[in-house]
Amino acid sequence: MSVLRLDGVTKRFENFTAVDNLSFEVPEGGIFGFLGANGAGKTTTLRMALDILRPTSGTLEVLGAAPGRRGDGEVGFLPEERGLYRQMTALETVIYFGRLKGMSRGDAESAARGLLDRFSLAAFTDRKVEQLSKGMAQKVQLAAALVTGPRLIILDEPFSGLDPVNQAVLEDVVLERAKAGATVVFSTHVMQHAERLCDRLLLLAKGRKVFQGDQEAARAQLPTRLTLTARADPRKLPGVQSAQAQGAARDGWTDWAITLAPGGDAGALLEACTGKGFALRRFDIHRASLHEVFLHLVGDAEATPTKSGQAGVAA
Amino acid sequence: MNAKLLVALREFRQITSTRSFWLTLLLVPAAIAISQLSVRLLQPPPGVAVVVVDQTGRYQGAIQQRFTYDRDQEVLSxxxxxxxxWKVAAPKPEKxxxxxxxxxxxRLFTPADVAAFEAAGGLKTAQAxxxxxxxxxxxxxxxxKPGTMQVAPPAGLVTDKDAAAFAASLTPQMKLRVATxxxxxxxxxxxxxxxxxxAPGVVARFYPDGTPRPMLVDSVRxxxxxxxxxxxxxxxxxxxxALAKIQGVRAPIDIAAPPEGGSREKVMLRSALPLALAYLLLLSIMMSGSWMLQGLIEERSNKLLESVLACVTPDDLLFGKLIGVIGVAILMIGTWVAVAVGAAFSVQGVVADFLRPALSSLSSPVIAVALVYYFLAGYMAISVLFLAVGVVSDSMRDAQAYLTPLILGITIPFVLILQSVLLNPDGPLPRILSWVPIYAPFAMMARLGSGVPTWELAGxxxxxxxxxxxxxxxxSRLFRSSLLQSGQTGGLLLLFRRRAV
Incomplete structure (x- = not known):
C-alpha cells in the first residue's frame, strides 16, 4: 500500500509552473527522501499533499484518500518555514497542535511531555517560545509535528537551521519513527542526510521527476570509477571506458584513474585482470556519492531550458 | 473540541492577555468613576449670605420677599x-x-403658583x-440646599453711619462666616x-466679595x-x-406638563443606551479589529500559518478567529454593561439618575433583540474587513495603507450619523445609511431609541x-488564495485573480 501517491500532478502559479506532471508513489514504511535544488518544487508538492495548496491538474492520494485535514492525526508535518506563537509556552504549543489534530487534552499533554523530554526540553516546558533559543523552538515544532504519533511524517527541510548536535538528534528521531512503523517523507537539498537516512529517493528538478529508486539505483546512474596501481596500461582491458595515469611511475608501478563503460562491472574487470595475469598492486572501487549523483542528474536537468519560466514562487 | 473553537479560544486568550485589552476594558468603569468625581468637583458653591443695611426701612422687606420667592421656585422645580x-399619584379619594x-x-411655575404653594404651607406641607x-x-x-439667604447685620457692622463706615466694617466680616x-x-x-x-444723585452701594454674582445683584436691583x-x-x-391693579395683571396662560415620552429630553434619554452601544461598537471594533489584524500579521511574519494550515482548513482558521474576536467583544461589552448597571443601582447622583432611565429602553423586546442583533452583526461585518486587511498585508506598515481609509470610511459616517440622530432621529442621513450594510448597525442602533418601523428593521x-x-x-476565497503568498504584491486584487489556489 502506498501512503502517498501523485498522478500527473501539475501546479502553476500564474505563468510559472512549480510542479510539472509529477507522478510517484511512496510505499508504506521506511524513509523516503524528496531531493532537489532550491526551487525544484519540493515544498509545493508537500503543500499539495497536505491540502494547503490545490493542484492545477492531476490527482493526489494521502493514506488512500484525497488530501485533507482528517483530524485523526495520521499525518504529521514540519514545514520548512518554522514559526510558533511566541506567547505560548513550549508545552501549550505542542498540546495546541495535538488538539487541533483531534487529540484530547489529556492525551496531548501526556504525549507532549514525553516528546519534550525526549528532546531534552523537559526543563523548558513552561517557558514561553519567545524565551527559547532557535534550536529549542525548532525542536518544539518537531514535537508538535509528532505529537499525534502519525503514520505518515512529512518533514520539509528538517535539518536546516539545526546545529550538528540537534541534527544528530533529529536523525535519531527519524530512524526511531521509521523503525516503529511510520513512513517518513523528508525533503532536503543536503545529500549527506539523505545518504544516511533514506531507503528510497526521488529527485526533482524544475518541478519534474528526474529519478526515483533506492540509493544503489541512484549510484548506478553514474559510471563506476576505480583506482588501479598496475605495471601495464589498463586501457585495453574489457569494459574500461577511460584510464588516466596519476603521476609518474615508481619502480615500474603507475596509479590509474579508471572509468568503466556504462553498465560496466568492477568484479568482471578484476576477473579479467586475474585471467590475463595483469599485475595489480591496488584495486579500489569508488562508490559514487549521492552528491555526485545529484549533480549529475539535477545538473543536467537544470541546464535544460523548459517552457516553465525562471523563478520559483513556493518551491 | 471543534477546530474552529480551538482557534477561537487561542485567539481569545491571546487578545485578552494583552495590556491594551485590559486598558480598554477599564475604559467604561473609569469613565463612570470620573463622571461621579467630576459631578462632585463641579458642584456649584453653597449659597452665600447677604447683608442689607436699609437706612430708609422701605426696601429690606421687598428684598427678603424676593429671596423667598426665588427659593420657592427652586423647591417647586x-x-x-x-x-x-417617582410617578407620585394623587391621594385617593382626595384630589x-x-x-x-x-x-x-x-414646568415653569408662575408667581400665582408660588403664592398658592406658600399659602398652602410651602415645603413642610408638600413633604407631609x-x-x-x-x-x-x-x-x-x-x-x-438654600441658595442666597439674607441675614441680620452681624455684630460689629456699622449700620448707622455712612457708606464708607459700613464698607470699612464689612471688609473684615467678609473674611468670616456668619450663622444662617x-x-x-x-x-x-x-x-x-x-x-x-x-433723592437725586444718591446711590445704593453694593459690596460684593469678589465673586461675580450678576443674578443676585440684578434681583436686588x-x-x-x-x-x-x-x-x-x-x-x-x-x-x-389702579396702578396696583394694573401691575397685578398677568396674561392668563396654563403651562401643562409635557406628554409622557413625547419630550425631546425623554427621547434623548431612551436613545442614550442605543447611542452609547453604537459608540461602544465602534470603539470595540476598532480595538479588537486591530488586535486581530496584529495577530494575523504576526502569524504570517512568524511563518506560523503553514503549520496551522496543515491542521485546520483556511475556513476553520478564518471563522475561529472571528468567533474568538466576537468572544472578546462580548466580554468587553458585557463587562461594560454590567459595570453600568451596577453603577446605576449602586451609586447615587447624576450618573445613576442618567443610567437608570436609559436602561429602560431594554424593556422593549424588539429593541433589545435588535440591539443585540445589530451589535453582533455589525461586529462580524466590520471584523471581516480588518481580517481582509490582515490577509493581504505582510506587515503592519503594509496594513496601514488599507487601515487608514478603512477607519476613516467607518468613523466619518459614524460621526455624521450620531450628529444627525441627535438633531433629528428620522432625518434622511440615518435613514439612508440604515440600508448601507456597513453603516446599518450604527445607524439603526442610533435610531432605535426614537422608534424604527418594524419593516425597516427587518429589511x-x-x-x-x-x-x-x-x-x-x-x-474565505481571499484567505485561501493569499495566506501563503507572503512577500508578493497584489493585495485585494488576489480576490479576483486567484479563485482556487
Whole structure:
C-alpha cells in the first residue's frame, strides 16, 4: 500500500509552473527522501499533499484518500518555514497542535511531555517560545509535528537551521519513527542526510521527476570509477571506458584513474585482470556519492531550458 | 473540541492577555468613576449670605420677599421633578390640594403658583403630603440646599453711619462666616441703602466679595427699581389703587406638563443606551479589529500559518478567529454593561439618575433583540474587513495603507450619523445609511431609541445578513488564495485573480 501517491500532478502559479506532471508513489514504511535544488518544487508538492495548496491538474492520494485535514492525526508535518506563537509556552504549543489534530487534552499533554523530554526540553516546558533559543523552538515544532504519533511524517527541510548536535538528534528521531512503523517523507537539498537516512529517493528538478529508486539505483546512474596501481596500461582491458595515469611511475608501478563503460562491472574487470595475469598492486572501487549523483542528474536537468519560466514562487 | 473553537479560544486568550485589552476594558468603569468625581468637583458653591443695611426701612422687606420667592421656585422645580420621576399619584379619594402645583411634574411655575404653594404651607406641607402618597421604594424628597439667604447685620457692622463706615466694617466680616438657618455662610454681598436714597444723585452701594454674582445683584436691583418706579408713578398723580391693579395683571396662560415620552429630553434619554452601544461598537471594533489584524500579521511574519494550515482548513482558521474576536467583544461589552448597571443601582447622583432611565429602553423586546442583533452583526461585518486587511498585508506598515481609509470610511459616517440622530432621529442621513450594510448597525442602533418601523428593521437586518454572507464567501476565497503568498504584491486584487489556489 502506498501512503502517498501523485498522478500527473501539475501546479502553476500564474505563468510559472512549480510542479510539472509529477507522478510517484511512496510505499508504506521506511524513509523516503524528496531531493532537489532550491526551487525544484519540493515544498509545493508537500503543500499539495497536505491540502494547503490545490493542484492545477492531476490527482493526489494521502493514506488512500484525497488530501485533507482528517483530524485523526495520521499525518504529521514540519514545514520548512518554522514559526510558533511566541506567547505560548513550549508545552501549550505542542498540546495546541495535538488538539487541533483531534487529540484530547489529556492525551496531548501526556504525549507532549514525553516528546519534550525526549528532546531534552523537559526543563523548558513552561517557558514561553519567545524565551527559547532557535534550536529549542525548532525542536518544539518537531514535537508538535509528532505529537499525534502519525503514520505518515512529512518533514520539509528538517535539518536546516539545526546545529550538528540537534541534527544528530533529529536523525535519531527519524530512524526511531521509521523503525516503529511510520513512513517518513523528508525533503532536503543536503545529500549527506539523505545518504544516511533514506531507503528510497526521488529527485526533482524544475518541478519534474528526474529519478526515483533506492540509493544503489541512484549510484548506478553514474559510471563506476576505480583506482588501479598496475605495471601495464589498463586501457585495453574489457569494459574500461577511460584510464588516466596519476603521476609518474615508481619502480615500474603507475596509479590509474579508471572509468568503466556504462553498465560496466568492477568484479568482471578484476576477473579479467586475474585471467590475463595483469599485475595489480591496488584495486579500489569508488562508490559514487549521492552528491555526485545529484549533480549529475539535477545538473543536467537544470541546464535544460523548459517552457516553465525562471523563478520559483513556493518551491 | 471543534477546530474552529480551538482557534477561537487561542485567539481569545491571546487578545485578552494583552495590556491594551485590559486598558480598554477599564475604559467604561473609569469613565463612570470620573463622571461621579467630576459631578462632585463641579458642584456649584453653597449659597452665600447677604447683608442689607436699609437706612430708609422701605426696601429690606421687598428684598427678603424676593429671596423667598426665588427659593420657592427652586423647591417647586425639584418637587415637580421628584413627582414625575417617582410617578407620585394623587391621594385617593382626595384630589391634589391647591398648593400642590408641583404634582403635575416639572414646568415653569408662575408667581400665582408660588403664592398658592406658600399659602398652602410651602415645603413642610408638600413633604407631609409626599410622605403619605409616595410609592414604595421612592426615597424621601430632599429639598435643594438654600441658595442666597439674607441675614441680620452681624455684630460689629456699622449700620448707622455712612457708606464708607459700613464698607470699612464689612471688609473684615467678609473674611468670616456668619450663622444662617442653613448653617455657616460666607457674606457674598453687602448692600448699603442710605437714609436719603431716592433723592437725586444718591446711590445704593453694593459690596460684593469678589465673586461675580450678576443674578443676585440684578434681583436686588429689580426690587429697588420696582419701589422707586412706584414712587415715581405716584408722584406723577397716577391712582395707586389702579396702578396696583394694573401691575397685578398677568396674561392668563396654563403651562401643562409635557406628554409622557413625547419630550425631546425623554427621547434623548431612551436613545442614550442605543447611542452609547453604537459608540461602544465602534470603539470595540476598532480595538479588537486591530488586535486581530496584529495577530494575523504576526502569524504570517512568524511563518506560523503553514503549520496551522496543515491542521485546520483556511475556513476553520478564518471563522475561529472571528468567533474568538466576537468572544472578546462580548466580554468587553458585557463587562461594560454590567459595570453600568451596577453603577446605576449602586451609586447615587447624576450618573445613576442618567443610567437608570436609559436602561429602560431594554424593556422593549424588539429593541433589545435588535440591539443585540445589530451589535453582533455589525461586529462580524466590520471584523471581516480588518481580517481582509490582515490577509493581504505582510506587515503592519503594509496594513496601514488599507487601515487608514478603512477607519476613516467607518468613523466619518459614524460621526455624521450620531450628529444627525441627535438633531433629528428620522432625518434622511440615518435613514439612508440604515440600508448601507456597513453603516446599518450604527445607524439603526442610533435610531432605535426614537422608534424604527418594524419593516425597516427587518429589511435592513436581512440586507445586513446577506452582506455578511457575501463577505464570508469573499474573505474565505481571499484567505485561501493569499495566506501563503507572503512577500508578493497584489493585495485585494488576489480576490479576483486567484479563485482556487
Amino acid at each position: 425639584d418637587l415637580g421633578a421628584y413627582a414625575s420621576k 391634589w390640594g391647591p398648593g400642590d402645583v408641583w404634582a403635575e411634574g416639572p 403630603e409626599l410622605a403619605r402618597v409616595k410609592p414604595a421604594g421612592a426615597p424621601d424628597f430632599s429639598p435643594p 438657618p442653613a448653617g455657616l455662610r460666607k457674606i457674598g454681598l453687602g448692600v448699603f441703602i442710605p437714609a436719603d436714597y431716592g 429689580q426690587e429697588l427699581t420696582a419701589i422707586q418706579r412706584a414712587d415715581a408713578l405716584k408722584a406723577s398723580g397716577i391712582d395707586m389703587a 435592513s437586518g436581512a440586507l445586513l445578513a446577506a452582506f455578511i454572507a457575501v463577505e464570508f464567501v469573499l474573505i
